[in-house]
Amino acid sequence: MLWRFLAGKGVQYALVLLFAVTLNFALPRLMPGSPLVFLAGEDTGFMTPAQRAQLYRAFGLDQPLWRQYAFYLANLTRGDLGHSFQQGRPVGEIILGRLGWTVLLVGGSLLLATLLGVVWGTLAAWRRGRPLDLVSLAGAMLFESTPSFWLGMIFIAVFAAGARWFPVFGAMTPGAGLRGVAHGLDVAWHLVLPMATLTLITVPTIFLIMRASLLGVLGEPFITSARAKGVAERRIMFHHALRNALLPVSTVFMLSLGYIVSGATVIETVFSYPGLGRLLFEAVLARDYPVLQGAFFIVTVSVIVANIAADLVYPLIDPRVRRAR
Amino acid sequence: MTPLPARTPPCRRIRLGAVGALGLGLLTLLVLVGTFAPWVAPYDPEETTGAPFEAPSRTHLLGTNDVGQDLLSELIYGVRISLTIGFLAAVMAITIGTLVGVVAGSAGGWVDAALMRAVDIVLVVPFLPLMILLAAYLGPSFWNVILVIGVLVWARPARVIRAQVLSLKSLDFVEAARVLGASPGRILRRHVLPGVLSLSLAQFILAASNAILIEASLSFLGLGDPTAKSWGSTLYYAQVRSAFLSGAWRWWVLPPGLLITTAVLGFAFTGVALEETLNPRLRR
Numbered sequence: 001m002l003w004r005f006l007a008g009k010g011v012q013y014a015l016v017l018l019f020a021v022t023l024n025f026a027l028p029r030l031m032p033g034s035p036l037v038f039l040a041g042e043d044t045g046f047m048t049p050a051q052r053a054q055l056y057r058a059f060g061l062d063q064p065l066w067r068q069y070a071f072y073l074a075n076l077t078r079g080d081l082g083h084s085f086q087q088g089r090p091v092g093e094i095i096l097g098r099l100g101w102t103v104l105l106v107g108g109s110l111l112l113a114t115l116l117g118v119v120w121g122t123l124a125a126w127r128r129g130r131p132l133d134l135v136s137l138a139g140a141m142l143f144e145s146t147p148s149f150w151l152g153m154i155f156i157a158v159f160a161a162g163a164r165w166f167p168v169f170g171a172m173t174p175g176a177g178l179r180g181v182a183h184g185l186d187v188a189w190h191l192v193l194p195m196a197t198l199t200l201i202t203v204p205t206i207f208l209i210m211r212a213s214l215l216g217v218l219g220e221p222f223i224t225s226a227r228a229k230g231v232a233e234r235r236i237m238f239h240h241a242l243r244n245a246l247l248p249v250s251t252v253f254m255l256s257l258g259y260i261v262s263g264a265t266v267i268e269t270v271f272s273y274p275g276l277g278r279l280l281f282e283a284v285l286a287r288d289y290p291v292l293q294g295a296f297f298i299v300t301v302s303v304i305v306a307n308i309a310a311d312l313v314y315p316l317i318d319p320r321v322r323r324a325r
Numbered sequence: 326m327t328p329l330p331a332r333t334p335p336c337r338r339i340r341l342g343a344v345g346a347l348g349l350g351l352l353t354l355l356v357l358v359g360t361f362a363p364w365v366a367p368y369d370p371e372e373t374t375g376a377p378f379e380a381p382s383r384t385h386l387l388g389t390n391d392v393g394q395d396l397l398s399e400l401i402y403g404v405r406i407s408l409t410i411g412f413l414a415a416v417m418a419i420t421i422g423t424l425v426g427v428v429a430g431s432a433g434g435w436v437d438a439a440l441m442r443a444v445d446i447v448l449v450v451p452f453l454p455l456m457i458l459l460a461a462y463l464g465p466s467f468w469n470v471i472l473v474i475g476v477l478v479w480a481r482p483a484r485v486i487r488a489q490v491l492s493l494k495s496l497d498f499v500e501a502a503r504v505l506g507a508s509p510g511r512i513l514r515r516h517v518l519p520g521v522l523s524l525s526l527a528q529f530i531l532a533a534s535n536a537i538l539i540e541a542s543l544s545f546l547g548l549g550d551p552t553a554k555s556w557g558s559t560l561y562y563a564q565v566r567s568a569f570l571s572g573a574w575r576w577w578v579l580p581p582g583l584l585i586t587t588a589v590l591g592f593a594f595t596g597v598a599l600e601e602t603l604n605p606r607l608r609r
Binding site for chain 1: 459578
């Protein structure tokens, strides 16, 4: 049933969320040394014992663990992710300023990669075993094996620093004060290279799934009977096979979200693109643990939200999930 | 090599063999270079043998880095680190993955359900942000990199191996053995494990290719072993010193990336070829 399918998924995402929250709670407390270093910064090492004891109480570290955990959860539900050591601002505020850029980069690449991957996979499966298929397979494996950050560096060297077609870093021209259409064009111009890199890294995954799925469907008896009936090859491909082959793609599409977000993390670092991935990198450099944890938490929540969105669309595409299961 | 089953049509066998042979060839080459690194490399990569930022010349074929160390030697020694970390992380991932897969597949019931929930959690969480978090807390070191990769790469192998255990359990001859009174332990040892272990090998090689790519990413983000010069950390320094803004990218950025791709492809080709011959689900 539809509701059982959604309830099962809901339990799974709740567990993922619980895992991320618990890990964030446990890490500072499990590490050797005082958890204060991870919660309030390395400056605490230079404080007087009295100051440190006061801070210790302020973070509730003198309380029993279960109360600390309850306190932590309560803070989270109020959107309190702690304070950044480096910037002295609430982590939630910092992340909110970065989230939009990552959504733009990842969302754009995902749409583009899915479109390209589905079309390309269909073509390859259609021409199975022919040169186009074999070259595509080799190309897909090559790009799957290429480090995404390296591809980004090469793109910068060739198209930004070399040919000067695109900017070297950032998401918009600093201090230009552009508005309206000019601003939009500036943002798009900065987006081209990072998005091209992320798309190129993602397309092979979608391509390989699409090709395998379509080949699987083409081997099914109902395709054989359609052929026997004399249905045109093109019609079999688009009306009979493609629809069924798209289903597994949407499932694996969800599973590969974590992979794509991971790719975005390093690509944002290479392009100094001000999203969450770049924030993670900056937090590592500054040993800014609250920001690190907050960014990890929000990235996980975003992946879960995207998964839920895809799950809600899934029954619309596949009537079998809607009716019996 | 495992002999191919007779059912495989001959044309497919040749193509599979070619891909696998190419992968094995690449791996052998890299292992040889890594083993004989002190003889192959022109310099000690830890020593300053030239001026900083030298362009390629007769004495330094790929130029020098920001502190005047020979880049070619750095890359040759880097083979050792990438392959070692890839190998050890994959050993860890496959040990966990095989254990979880076999236990889940043979136990069934709530044990299976609980373990598969864990697999799903690991698969949904965005792995690189999680690794960055773990690596930042644990601190950068050789064993921590292996630990972080190992505890996050086991999920896919666990799932594949569980499926294999389930399909082996349902085969007629296993059913027959059970009816004849073979104990569950004997069925596991005699009939299930042999089929699982060969698949584990294929999964091991795929995990190694994954691990090399992840190690490069972690090192590039400054979270790798700080005492080792891996390909990822060469790229980290190239990035920090903005090598891609000058012509230096051609000898400082291009070669390490090509080497990473070669190593990952070597493992991936071998793994895919093995998996396709060993995994009945993928055979057509």
